[in-house]
Amino acid sequence: DAGVIQSPRHEVTEMGQEVTLRCKPISGHNSLFWYRQTMMRGLELLIYFNNNVPIDDSGMPEDRFSAKMPNASFSTLKIQPSEPRDSAVYFCASSSPGGQVTEAFFGQGTRLTVV
Amino acid sequence: GNSVTQMEGPVTLSEEAFLTINCTYTATGYPSLFWYVQYPGEGLQLLLKATKADDKGSNKGFEATYRKETTSFHLEKGSVQVSDSAVYFCALGRSSGSARQLTFGSGTQLTVLP
Numbered sequence: 001d002a003g004v005i006q007s008p009r010h011e012v013t014e015m016g017q018e019v020t021l022r023c024k025p026i027s028g029h030n031s032l033f034w035y036r037q038t039m040m041r042g043l044e045l046l047i048y049f050n051n052n053v054p055i056d057d058s059g060m061p062e063d064r065f066s067a068k069m070p071n072a073s074f075s076t077l078k079i080q081p082s083e084p085r086d087s088a089v090y091f092c093a094s095s096s097p098g099g100q101v102t103e104a105f106f107g108q109g110t111r112l113t114v115v
Numbered sequence: 116g117n118s119v120t121q122m123e124g125p126v127t128l129s130e131e132a133f134l135t136i137n138c139t140y141t142a143t144g145y146p147s148l149f150w151y152v153q154y155p156g157e158g159l160q161l162l163l164k165a166t167k168a169d170d171k172g173s174n175k176g177f178e179a180t181y182r183k184e185t186t187s188f189h190l191e192k193g194s195v196q197v198s199d200s201a202v203y204f205c206a207l208g209r210s211s212g213s214a215r216q217l218t219f220g221s222g223t224q225l226t227v228l229p
Contacts, residue, residue: 004158033217042221043159043204056216091158093217103149104217106158 004107006092012113018080021110024073025094033104034067034077035091043091049075082114117142121205121220128195128227136190136223138179138205147208148172148181148188153222154201162190162203195227 005024013019025032034046047057052069060067064083069075079086089111093104122137140148147166151159163172168183177192188205205220 043219045217048216093159095217103161103164104159106151106160108156108158 004092004094004105006090006107006110008110009108010111010113012115013082015083015114016081017114018078019082019086019112019114021077021090021092021112023075023077023092023107025075025092026096026105027073028096029094029105030072030097031095031104032069032075033093033095034075035093036088037091037109038088046077046090079112082112084114087112087114117146117207117209117216117218119205119207119218119220121203122223123221124202125224125226128225130197130227130229131194132227134190134192134195134199134225136203136205136225138188138190138220140186140188140205140207142186142207142209144209148179149206149208149217150177150179150188150190151204151206151219152201153204159204195225197227197229200225200227 007022030051032049036044036046045059047060047067048055049069065079067077089109091106091109093106095104118141120139149164150162152162153159163174165172165181168181171180179188179190181188202222202224204222207218209216
């Protein structure tokens, strides 16, 4: 299994531009998480999907951020318009179905720099 | 709500030293507890886990015991190596119906010197 695949690995964009981050979860996993990691705030959960449905988006910082999961094998996180304070590493993680929380498998992340 | 508090870093040790990274949690019910490790430039990887009180998780020489009475899950290793240098995250997992939560601590940077 290739694991969780994120693209791009690095993104540099100008303030005001739209940015789209992509994630392919592990096949068979039905839970998908988007996290943001910065030095100041550590690891923050942005949004969580279960069976392609957003369950908890309370961590999405503002309306400029949106996330979709059109099918079980693909999710996007979009920032429009982007701002310098959005610079961070964005991680996608997935986990398999289960009665209890099972471990989450993380992608390698997308390092976003907004200049 | 759920929260995880872990020892602030950075922690610097000499090779073969004993390691402890403290982690305490606040949660309702019976969460699962995890330690993740993040090597430079990579995503988080599960290091070990425990799903109920008194369980001990272990992997690669690291251990942690789920202590319900002290709400703790401290990470230990008897003899660290340079290759253990990384950031370590304590995490708590809960499920309620279809909702799942995975709450992370702030991370502890470990540097092991030869």
